[in-house]
Amino acid sequence: MMPSESARAAALRARLEGAVVDHARFTGPPVDLSDWTPQELGLVWGALHRASGFGHDDPAHRELAATLLAQASSTNLAPLLAGEVFLDALDAARVHDWDYAIGCLACLHGTPPEGSAQLALRILDEPTHWGEQHFAVWLLAQLAGGDAPAQFAQMMDERHARYPMPLTLQELAVLPQLAQASLLALAGSRYSGHWNRDSIGEADPAEVLADDAAYVDFARTILEQAARHIAAVHDGSVPYAADAAFATADSPVLARAARVAAYRDDAWFRPVITVLLPLACVAPGAAKSAPSQSLAMALGHAVETIPTPESLLALRTALAQVRHAGIRKKLERNLKPAERALAERPDIAWRVGMPGPMGKRRQAMLARRLEAGYASDVRLRLDQWRALRDDADIDVVARALVWRTGDGLAFMLDGKGAIDAQGQPVELPEQGEIGLWHPLHGSGEQRAAWQALLTQRRWRQPLRQVYREIYEPPGDASAPFAGYQLSVRTLLGLARREGWRLDYDEGLSRQFGAWRVSLRIEGRVYPGAEGACTSNGLAPAQIMPMAPVAYSEACRAVDLLVSASALALVEEEQSVQRAERLFYLANLAPGPMAGMRRTVLEQVFAEQIEEGRMALEARHLTVGRHAIHLTTGRVTKDGAEVVIELVAMGNKLGAVPWLPHDEALLEKIAATAGVLLALHRVQPGC
Template structure:
């Protein structure tokens, strides 16, 4: 008996004994899977163990590949859905449309069960999946479709009525496409590919503009007093959801009319026309922000920040702050629009000047934006008292401007760095005007190394900061960020030497960027890597890093199903996915620990994820993903915690890993130190020795580990615990070619210990003198 037959028997025969072991669903064809899925939804009897096992295996397989359906299976799927509605009060109508879309033969006549499904839903008080319901109604005939449009347009507002009429006129294929973005509530959002299908329907895109402009017209009328103001009643619940759909489509299409609309709509939904602290539509404001999290643009992010500063409701700004963090992270992934920065009245050198009585404000963009004050051309240390007294609004406006510019620059950097895994190229003309010569972006972009394709597959490398004139090239010439993985070691060394000699600090690691190549051990394990397994980490810190780097993961803890999870991140425009397994371990006082596990990669095939051999992963995707995992482990490992004093197996790990072999980040750190040490005033007291920086003090000699920054003291390798304040970010006294808190920490400890005779901290002196 075939596996498909055994699974079918398990679903239909209550006396069937379950198979032992996990079914190999690769033995089941796509068409057999369609038959099984119909049968799995047709089970009405109490589920046996064999049924549950079969349904789980079928559900897993459907998540990985697309079932196909015979005409008979399509008809039976509709009949099963109609029966489920009668028996249980609900059924997922998209299953019927999916069956028809992937039918292996002539489409069967499903008008009778479709009519029953629509009739059932139209009798209910609340209609779920309205787009899907219209598509099903179209299968039942024109009369049923007209009845569905009338019912779905009743008492939900003119915007939704327009939407229902538009969808009813679409082709069945277009209606099926739209059903993929059907949402039961506004808090869930379908996958990006579903929105792309909706955005490609011209009639729906035209509706999106009409709907959003009608929403702005309504808020204008509320402000003008033409419509009575009622808090949170400007739009019906269904209108809020429909406007969210429309906005996502318009944002995905990057419609040019959107920025002007934001200037009307955002204040219109966020500010009451009276002095009230309520909002015309808090629901629509939050729905706009959720849409921006799906498909952000710089203009919408700026508009939301502007509204955040003016909204009167006490709780809304705090909620917007949380949501804006997700918008910034999402904008970094949407490279095609993230590079679009406004000039904001800055001159070509990145300076903005504003008069304030006898004083003048100066906002300057270098590594970051800073606000200073001057009088008669002389810089002042702080905000003059007269300015604080007489120009309060200007001070607040400029401080907010500095915050906004810094947020935009941070987003730009995330977008540029995120382009590595996409191997993103830009047209040279646009790159020059919108990046290299842009008053805000230029200071960051010019300190990065770029490659211009001067001939097919021939790239010329340029560092604008050191080149007086940018090279001449046609506007459509591709330009991309240089990555050390694409270069030979000698070229990488040359760039690192140049940066160090010119004291150029890159806005993110590029020349000194770690690269991760497939190891022989990973070739043997084939589909998983143990490179970062078996580490103990501070769990909450790692969980925060997941969020900051765009990974998703469930929060773990000592509760049911809280023991383990795989953090995930999609890469290369959604074509690849990396998974990092980790397990909640234990509590250590007030801290929570986790242990790390394997790293795996999946490739998207026919819309579903399939596990891929590591050797199939593109080298840049592999390297950048492993770099993230290395960061998670390196930063949060308890081995890098100088205060760790707990005993047991955790202490054994701390002692082993805290002074163990170097990872790629530490190897890069050592390379940077080789170039930096000769330029330091303590150079004669420092030596690199394998995994350590040796520092000769007057009292003792110290070994600082290049991965953990932990310290051993010669001659007995006793441990020295120091918890230093470290150097401030951007400290001009300490040049670093890139931002690295651990490198800065190591150097701060080196400076302290080189002058150990001057140390006055008794907690440190006691440890040094104990074995000196």
């Protein structure tokens, strides 16, 4: 380590451990960790965590430490700990602070120094709570040595040995055979059990375990064992009792094993999951109970997280057979995200083709799977794409879509050949990759040409493609989709179905390809909440680094949330009366509310609609090629957003008690329509 690095680390440590400052504003110069080394960060790691904890009267030091820890996390800077530095860092852990202690072990360079055992014993404390995070406790017990491992084993035996198939104990027995990376993955994850799409931002330990031969063998053993057991329950060899086929604590073990097998896409897993998931959901005979609710739901999460074609088929089979209403509701939430996730695994996604009978429903499923690959820029090999078209339904869908080769050639199928946007024949390469064309892949002229071709030939696309809404990052510092009052109940219901995660600090989060996107929400937002909340838009840091298509698709998904749940614009002037009105509006059914809004606009613009200068659709008011969204007021032209400058609003629309919407939003829509009508008179082709 350079002397200058050691000096500034020592200076920061002295500052963190110094006397309490006289005034909160006397905090010293700002600290930037961006050019610090892991060794340097290790020197202050213990001091940072002591200062960030509660229990002392130094808010200035606590704020500084919290800021620096967040800075290190945002830049993925981890400390390097060894010798006395490791002991100092571990000493900062409080009793039962297992997450932090495991983090220190993950940063340990070399073997644990002498003195580690005593610190580990202090952190472990009494065995009363050891079962809460048993992987972390097991690892710390090994570090502590002495009687700690035996105490831990006895405690777990007392909890689990009474079950006929104690899978948790079987998993603990395999831990000594695992690599250190696998142990740290298990011990360091808060979601080592029911890890699912709500665990965005947390590493799935199964992804690391999938490379550990000892755990892979264990996963196969217990999954095949569980499949035989559940089959025996159904054939009567084992007496049936509701929710008694497996211990609730063992369901996460089987779900983790299923995720390991799915990550690897092992062939042995395919017949196992097609038996295990459907049979866990339905009781033998006609009862509406199930052999194991907890396993059914845990496997549903596993399929949603990392699906294979066979596990997705098993999920659909389970939904077709299940009679338990609670299980059905849970599994239905897993289905759509699982379909999207499978689309991001194009190497295996089409192995079993598309399940189900031939027809429009199957074609719609195919279209959804293709569309889900937009954000990740999913492509197929050209020979693989040609082979898929031997399926009649796939060929029907493929002929209605615009495709794009690896070198950027956009084409549609026409007869036995291919054509471009002008309808001219083109030659496809013999090799390469092919994926769906997105409007952002072409210029405005190319988009218009494809739109004109489809209109001319009256082709109907199975998904919105050539007229797809496109979104580009704003040129200023504004946050897209900010400034709306949203119905909490509608927002959360739709968000869960669409695969969003509720994060109480960040709002709603969802993964789009390699990027995590957050819609910031202000207000009391939690499952079961009522009333309205405020949309503060996308987090600014996520706008620029994203690939253009991924950003557009993320915005399109956010637009759906906002459009479905928006009920008013945010206004500077707030009042008790307006808050009460928003609460009332937020709890109205969205269908009648939107219908009334269309009725009002139909009355206001009756003459223009009758003359054909304007059209009122289900969700939009259209003027020429422009469309105004009836919920958000967003204006698009052929799918691309346009900005319409409005003059300063005059008097508000007259307060009408029966209007089920906010007058400010209606006024914005009406004023925008007026501007577009005037523009259309001047430029009839717009």
